[in-house]
Amino acid sequence: MWKVNERGEKVFRGGKEDGAGAAQAADKCPNFKLDVEDEIVADELRSCYNCRYRRWTAESFACYKPE
Amino acid sequence: MRILVCIDDTDNMESKGTGELAEMIAEHIETSNWGKTTRITRHQLLVHPDIPYTSHNSSMCFEADIDTSYLRVLIDFAADFLVRESAPESDPGLCVAVIDQIDDVDTLIKYGHRAKQDVMTKKEAYNMAERLGIHLSEHGGTGQGVIGALAGVGLRLSGNDGRFKGKHKINGINDIVTAGEILSQTDIDAVRCLDGNDLDYNDKVRLNDWVKSVLLEGKCVLIVSPTENDPDGVKWQMCPKKILKSLG
Numbered sequence: 060m061w062k063v064n065e066r067g068e069k070v071f072r073g074g075k076e077d078g079a080g081a082a083q084a085a086d087k088c089p090n091f092k093l094d095v096e097d098e099i100v101a102d103e104l105r106s107c108y109n110c111r112y113r114r115w116t117a118e119s120f121a122c123y124k125p126e
Numbered sequence: 127m128r129i130l131v132c133i134d135d136t137d138n139m140e141s142k143g144t145g146e147l148a149e150m151i152a153e154h155i156e157t158s159n160w161g162k163t164t165r166i167t168r169h170q171l172l173v174h175p176d177i178p179y180t181s182h183n184s185s186m187c188f189e190a191d192i193d194t195s196y197l198r199v200l201i202d203f204a205a206d207f208l209v210r211e212s213a214p215e216s217d218p219g220l221c222v223a224v225i226d227q228i229d230d231v232d233t234l235i236k237y238g239h240r241a242k243q244d245v246m247t248k249k250e251a252y253n254m255a256e257r258l259g260i261h262l263s264e265h266g267g268t269g270q271g272v273i274g275a276l277a278g279v280g281l282r283l284s285g286n287d288g289r290f291k292g293k294h295k296i297n298g299i300n301d302i303v304t305a306g307e308i309l310s311q312t313d314i315d316a317v318r319c320l321d322g323n324d325l326d327y328n329d330k331v332r333l334n335d336w337v338k339s340v341l342l343e344g345k346c347v348l349i350v351s352p353t354e355n356d357p358d359g360v361k362w363q364m365c366p367k368k369i370l371k372s373l374g
Binding site: 066094096098099100102112114115123 | 146
């Protein structure tokens with residue numbers, strides 16, 4: 060589900076359209092924190108796509124609070 | 127005079143968001159009786175490895191109608207506010223444009239669109255602001271936020287970018303309302319389906335707790351999508367968040 064990029068960041072393999080995968084990953088993550096309302100983009104609220112600690116990249120996002 | 131105020135790059139992953147700071151500036155304008163403010167829009171800018179954004183690279187913009195005598199004091203307040211409230215490692219930028227005094231609106235709008243596609247420089251932003259007669263200033267860190275702040279003003283002026291901050295509150299029986307009721311209960315200007323057509327006043331819409339609007343054609347527009355097998359035969363529902371994201 061994750062890979063490490065050239066900057067050493069943990070990047071989600073599912074890209075920006077894997078809603079189920081991002082929700083599954085957030086469900087298991089003890090560090091999940093819902094971002095402010097302006098930045099909520101996934102219908103499943105508990106999703107890495109809605110997490111305060113994700114940083115969007117061109118193709119996906121990097122997790123800045125890995126387990 | 128009508129002005130646009132836009133801020134960018136004020137936060138980190140633990141601090142208040144840029145939208146909240148924009149809201150606080152707008153509230154101060156209102157409580158100080160400097161003028162009236164409108165809804166804040168969020169404008170997505172380019173996500174690129176060479177751009178040092180916090181997590182999403184978006185700027186926040188609002189319009190205000192103020193007495194001319196308050197322009198300077200407003201800019202000074204917003205500048206001090208950003209120094210005080212921005213996250214320590216952020217790079218905040220502030221843009222304040224007097225709408226009727228912008229020398230070349232089309233150029234500013236093009237700049238805004240470019241900031242969604244290209245990596246821009248601070249120098250270019252300052253040159254553009256000076257040429258167009260717009261206030262642009264930085265208030266900490268590298269000051270990189272001036273790029274997004276200026277771009278946000280251009281995108282807001284375009285009338286076709288961004289989603290509005292906050293959710294609309296609508297009362298409906300069993301979460302069902304007509305498009306006409308949505309328009310009468312809120313400041314939404316149009317209820318529109320994805321093919322671009324506006325709903326008729328009597329068309330029914332199923333609500334949820336996520337009623338968010340986008341800026342389209344200079345209007346506050348609620349986008350709806352078709353329902354599937356609605357138990358009450360309602361044909362329209364709130365648009366999924368990921369579609370809203372693609373629109374704004």
